[in-house]
Amino acid sequence: MKTFALSLLLCSLAYVANAQAKLSGNLLDPDEQPVIYANVALHQAIDTSLIKVEVSDEEGHFEFKALPVGNYFLKVSYVGFNDLVQAVSQTTEDQDLGSLIFTSTAVDLQTATVTASRVMVEVKPDRTVFNVDGTINSAGDNALGLLRKAPGVLVDNNDNISVLSRSGVLVYVDGKRLPLQGEDLSNYLQNIPAEQIDRFDIITNPSAKYEAEGNAGIIDIRLKKNKNEGANGTISSNLTQGQYTRGNASASGNYRNGFVNIFANGGYSGGKNFNTIDFLSFQNGLQLNETNRFEREWDSYDYRLGADFFVSKNSTLGFIVTGRDNDGLGTSQNRISIARETTGDLTDSILIANSNSNFLRTENTFNLNYRYEKEQTSLNIDADYGLYRNKNLRFQPNRYYDPSGENILTEVINSFDTPRDIDIYTFKVDFESNLGKGKLGVGSKLSKVGTDNTFLFYDVLNGDDILNDQRSNQFDYDEMVTAGYVNYSRPLGEKWNFTAGLRAEYTDATGDLQAFDPELQEPPVEFNYLSWFPSAGLTYQVSQQNTLSLNYGRRINRPDYNVLNPFNNQLSELSYEKGNPFLQPEIVNNLELGYTLKYRYNFKIAYSKTIDQITRLIGPSETDDRASFITWENLATQKILSANISAPVQIMKKWNAYFNLSASYLNNQADYGGNAIVDVQAGTYSIFQQHTIDLPKNFKAEVSGWFSGPGVWGGVFRYDPSWSLNLGIQRKFFNDKLNVKLSAQDIFYESGWEGYSRFNGLYSVGNGNWDSRQVSLSLSYNFGNQNIKARRHQTGLEDESKRVGN
Numbered sequence: 001m002k003t004f005a006l007s008l009l010l011c012s013l014a015y016v017a018n019a020q021a022k023l024s025g026n027l028l029d030p031d032e033q034p035v036i037y038a039n040v041a042l043h044q045a046i047d048t049s050l051i052k053v054e055v056s057d058e059e060g061h062f063e064f065k066a067l068p069v070g071n072y073f074l075k076v077s078y079v080g081f082n083d084l085v086q087a088v089s090q091t092t093e094d095q096d097l098g099s100l101i102f103t104s105t106a107v108d109l110q111t112a113t114v115t116a117s118r119v120m121v122e123v124k125p126d127r128t129v130f131n132v133d134g135t136i137n138s139a140g141d142n143a144l145g146l147l148r149k150a151p152g153v154l155v156d157n158n159d160n161i162s163v164l165s166r167s168g169v170l171v172y173v174d175g176k177r178l179p180l181q182g183e184d185l186s187n188y189l190q191n192i193p194a195e196q197i198d199r200f201d202i203i204t205n206p207s208a209k210y211e212a213e214g215n216a217g218i219i220d221i222r223l224k225k226n227k228n229e230g231a232n233g234t235i236s237s238n239l240t241q242g243q244y245t246r247g248n249a250s251a252s253g254n255y256r257n258g259f260v261n262i263f264a265n266g267g268y269s270g271g272k273n274f275n276t277i278d279f280l281s282f283q284n285g286l287q288l289n290e291t292n293r294f295e296r297e298w299d300s301y302d303y304r305l306g307a308d309f310f311v312s313k314n315s316t317l318g319f320i321v322t323g324r325d326n327d328g329l330g331t332s333q334n335r336i337s338i339a340r341e342t343t344g345d346l347t348d349s350i351l352i353a354n355s356n357s358n359f360l361r362t363e364n365t366f367n368l369n370y371r372y373e374k375e376q377t378s379l380n381i382d383a384d385y386g387l388y389r390n391k392n393l394r395f396q397p398n399r400y401y402d403p404s405g406e407n408i409l410t411e412v413i414n415s416f417d418t419p420r421d422i423d424i425y426t427f428k429v430d431f432e433s434n435l436g437k438g439k440l441g442v443g444s445k446l447s448k449v450g451t452d453n454t455f456l457f458y459d460v461l462n463g464d465d466i467l468n469d470q471r472s473n474q475f476d477y478d479e480m481v482t483a484g485y486v487n488y489s490r491p492l493g494e495k496w497n498f499t500a501g502l503r504a505e506y507t508d509a510t511g512d513l514q515a516f517d518p519e520l521q522e523p524p525v526e527f528n529y530l531s532w533f534p535s536a537g538l539t540y541q542v543s544q545q546n547t548l549s550l551n552y553g554r555r556i557n558r559p560d561y562n563v564l565n566p567f568n569n570q571l572s573e574l575s576y577e578k579g580n581p582f583l584q585p586e587i588v589n590n591l592e593l594g595y596t597l598k599y600r601y602n603f604k605i606a607y608s609k610t611i612d613q614i615t616r617l618i619g620p621s622e623t624d625d626r627a628s629f630i631t632w633e634n635l636a637t638q639k640i641l642s643a644n645i646s647a648p649v650q651i652m653k654k655w656n657a658y659f660n661l662s663a664s665y666l667n668n669q670a671d672y673g674g675n676a677i678v679d680v681q682a683g684t685y686s687i688f689q690q691h692t693i694d695l696p697k698n699f700k701a702e703v704s705g706w707f708s709g710p711g712v713w714g715g716v717f718r719y720d721p722s723w724s725l726n727l728g729i730q731r732k733f734f735n736d737k738l739n740v741k742l743s744a745q746d747i748f749y750e751s752g753w754e755g756y757s758r759f760n761g762l763y764s765v766g767n768g769n770w771d772s773r774q775v776s777l778s779l780s781y782n783f784g785n786q787n788i789k790a791r792r793h794q795t796g797l798e799d800e801s802k803r804v805g806n
Helices: 143-147 182-188 796-802
Strands: 021-030 040-044 050-055 061-067 070-077 084-090 095-101 121-123 128-131 153-155 161-162 167-171 197-203 217-223 228-240 246-254 260-283 286-309 313-340 347-374 377-401 407-416 420-435 440-460 464-467 472-490 497-513 524-545 546-558 569-573 576-577 588-595 601-611 614-621 628-634 637-652 655-671 678-693 699-708 711-713 717-719 720-735 738-745 753-759 762-768 774-784
Touching: 040 061, 050 061, 084 095, 084 738, 128 472, 128 614, 161 167, 260 347, 313 569, 377 546, 377 569, 588 753, 614 678, 614 753, 614 762, 655 711, 678 711
Parallel strands: 021 095, 167 217, 576 628
Antiparallel strands: 021 061, 040 050, 040 070, 070 084, 121 128, 128 197, 153 161, 197 217, 228 246, 228 774, 246 260, 260 286, 260 762, 286 313, 313 347, 347 377, 377 407, 377 420, 407 440, 420 440, 440 464, 440 472, 472 497, 497 524, 524 546, 546 588, 569 576, 588 601, 601 637, 614 628, 637 655, 655 678, 678 699, 699 720, 711 717, 717 753, 720 738, 738 774, 753 762
């Protein structure tokens, strides 16, 4: 890894408090009952700058300690009540404001949420928000690693992502869909440092406004951005030590006034990591003991540049340009000991296939956007172009040894050249306005994705690469989706709210396999179909602090280039994966029932039924008794029943905790003929918790961890429990401008996986691990007008959630 010096080092400072006295009070609802966990913000009277935020306790009490003499005002907010504003003139004496009583107001259940000092997880009516900015134990991690910790999210041994046990997740970055899947998506996410991420929006049942792709919904990765006026910026760096060293450094800044907001950031990350995968397999009377160790060393550079131009009071015109270059080296050490099942550990032969690869990945996106907003009417127009280039060269000798492992019996050497080009074009329009007593939303989207995959397979003879036409191909996949939607929401009386939508998508896709050997040529696989996707939601305000919700949605997951290309991508001659060009799109119907108590405690149960579920299966080769492969097939059906509980808890005044519990039961069914039968039922559960403790001298400690019970990956792989415990400590300096975090991840090294699968005559027991046990030091420094918030044009990119969708 390229070494670089950390630009910000800890300085020994003495913290001196200027405080003089205490300010306190009690918050009551209209029935004079305590209001707990309300946000109490203290502002300077002279310039409205924010001084500090506190949260009312279980008795509705709040207090600000060590407050300097001066003139202030309090702004107290809680969902369902009008804001309280109270002027305060603080002297050197403690001051008790007594009882402050809220007045009721109507609740907008589509936007309702409560946040204390930014809890790690917020559960809103339409999404779960996983806040990572500011959490101590996110230091040194990346987007994929953070998703392993996200509530309701599971990342399996092949880096496939599922939500509430449902596969088929659509991943966005800042509201823009990533056209990547499989290994390409995994590599992309691993190159987004945690220090660049603000939060994850996990939307399990999107409305008709969002595109219908993604059975499990949408995960939108929101990157950091500054909303303050004037010139502002942040520089940060991180150094992480696991088995190997890695790190990152980045800088971001913005300039904002009443007419323009210009923002930019750039960063570098680099290092080395590893993962292992081992399998003991029994098939066709053979026992195969396979071990794999993969190592990856990389350098990655990224940038982001954009601007919002406030062309009028109601109109904003903007652009965003992003780029990322990632290059590096990879090694794979594959060893398979082959024996007769009847002779146990008496090895017949050993295959060793150690590979070396060079990769270069380039991503660029370009966006033009326009937003008009006046009162209750808004119009959004977005045009996007993205290009993704992936070059990969791999050299792989396959050498068979005698049982001693010293004498070569046979040797087959191959090399691979597998470039992939992806181009994506989108244009979308969203319009919202009041209609009658509700709000009407209409929109349309046109998207075109072109993927060119070249798979060049070479036999290396006497040092020369000779193209093997029978094992090489060109696979082009083109997809165009034309969509339109209508969505309407309105209150039904004082307690009920209703929303309904309908989305139509016409798909025109072609998978064209161009074989280099004419005898292997097959006709293109074409998909042309019109699909309808209804959605509906109903919420009922049982009482001021009790809410019920019911949501339904129909979604689709289309097979992509990764799972359609039928040619072999091999770890060795005896272990490979291949796609299935005859996969059908999967359709899922999702139903969710939710209950929210005090706008804080959230309970959800969900049921989904998927037809033609696309799943990953491990089976024996039809041409070689020793070989096995991974492929994709359509299950007949998959049914999942799941539940989720989310609860923030204040254990003590300086000790806050968050708990998230998920459980699910699935039923996978398919019959491919012969012994190829899938009949799997399994339950699973997971627990995530985070504890934040305020320590003396302005230190803050964080203890977080997760436990995942046994369950099923793909169609048939049953995995065992795993868990992780993380520790961290944080201290801020220079009026909170310098933030220093020290964290230790997976300190007991228990986040690996193990399990077994049984399918079509192949029984495999496997386990794996990665470089998850690590220590990280992270530093960030903010400069500029951090306390002066923008006061006009609250449109533009700071609230992209209003613009994301179809």
